[in-house]
Amino acid sequence: MKLSDNLAVLLFLQTDFSFEQIVQDHQAMVFRTLMRLTGSREHIDDLAQEVFLRLYRALPAFRGEALLTTYLYRITVNVAQDEWKRRRRDDRTHISLSDDTSGWEDRLAHPDRNAEQQIEEREFQQAVEEQLQQLSHMERTILVLYHQEERTYEQIAYALGMPIGTIRTHLHRGRKKLREALQQRQTQERRATCTNH
Amino acid sequence: MHEPLNPEDRSQSPSPFDSEHLDQRIVRALETAPQPQIRADFAARVAGQLPATRPVSLTPRHYGQYATLIGAVVTLAALVILSAHSTRPSFGLLESLLFAQFIALAVWLSVWRYGLR
Numbered sequence: 231m232k233l234s235d236n237l238a239v240l241l242f243l244q245t246d247f248s249f250e251q252i253v254q255d256h257q258a259m260v261f262r263t264l265m266r267l268t269g270s271r272e273h274i275d276d277l278a279q280e281v282f283l284r285l286y287r288a289l290p291a292f293r294g295e296a297l298l299t300t301y302l303y304r305i306t307v308n309v310a311q312d313e314w315k316r317r318r319r320d321d322r323t324h325i326s327l328s329d330d331t332s333g334w335e336d337r338l339a340h341p342d343r344n345a346e347q348q349i350e351e352r353e354f355q356q357a358v359e360e361q362l363q364q365l366s367h368m369e370r371t372i373l374v375l376y377h378q379e380e381r382t383y384e385q386i387a388y389a390l391g392m393p394i395g396t397i398r399t400h401l402h403r404g405r406k407k408l409r410e411a412l413q414q415r416q417t418q419e420r421r422a423t424c425t426n427h
Numbered sequence: 428m429h430e431p432l433n434p435e436d437r438s439q440s441p442s443p444f445d446s447e448h449l450d451q452r453i454v455r456a457l458e459t460a461p462q463p464q465i466r467a468d469f470a471a472r473v474a475g476q477l478p479a480t481r482p483v484s485l486t487p488r489h490y491g492q493y494a495t496l497i498g499a500v501v502t503l504a505a506l507v508i509l510s511a512h513s514t515r516p517s518f519g520l521l522e523s524l525l526f527a528q529f530i531a532l533a534v535w536l537s538v539w540r541y542g543l544r
Contacts, residue, residue: 257465
């Protein structure tokens with residue numbers, strides 16, 4: 231993976247190797263990371279495009295000391311940060327992932343589970359998404375890179391330009407906040423159920 | 428003697444099992460990646476938006492190498508001029524310094540050229 235990734239860049243730098251191929255190889259990763267980090271499908275196409283254009287401009291500076299994917303995560307996180315800043319400026323409400331009628335949670339349904347379990351699982355997934363958006367940008371980014379993208383501490387540290395210890399702290403704190411928020415939510419739901427019965 | 432917990436108490440203090448189960452569900456939810464819908468022509472569109480010329484720094488300029496080369500030539504010329512005008516049979520301090528500088532520049536250039544750095 232590392233060899234082929236970096237080979238592609240070297241070929242690109244030395245010859246007329248197609249940049250389109252690099253985009254094709256990494257577009258799914260960039261799209262899903264951006265979706266999770268921004269919590270929205272809005273402008274996702276434009277943001278992904280921006281990531282690859284920045285990568286193109288930055289490739290001459292790429293010295294191969296890290297995986298191309300790690301380098302790409304760094305750019306993706308920067309683009310997501312710019313998007314957060316833009317939203318804060320615009321002070322606009324964003325469309326949640328779950329607002330989309332063809333929401334990706336629908337596709338999570340396991341064929342063997344019964345309808346009730348599927349609904350419960352979908353609601354839980356939605357709750358996690360909502361709480362994820364309540365975390366700080368850094369905690370959210372680290373949780374997404376660690377759990378969803380399965381990056382190592384070293385790779386995350388490189389991508390975010392932070393010491394590994396700080397990554398661990400943010401990861402632990404992010405998970406704790408998420409657990410507490412969901413626990414609180416579950417408690418409220420149980421109370422509501424008890425009151426209804 | 429433990430009094431049984433009433434439903435309300437139980438709802439307010441989740442058991443360790445609940446907590447562990449919740450952790451597992453959270454991790455599972457976090458590990459479930461969204462599956463974005465990407466247009467089939469996305470890569471082609473990005474490639475179409477790239478500037479016609481490659482990024483400037485793709486063509487290395489080698490300014491440092493040129494400066495080193497000029498320095499070596501100047502040092503060598505100075506050495507030749509000094510030796511032509513020297514009345515002493517042996518190397519003086521200035522000649523020794525220039526010679527050492529020339530050797531250092533020559534070594535640096537050859538190492539750089541053959542990528543042994």
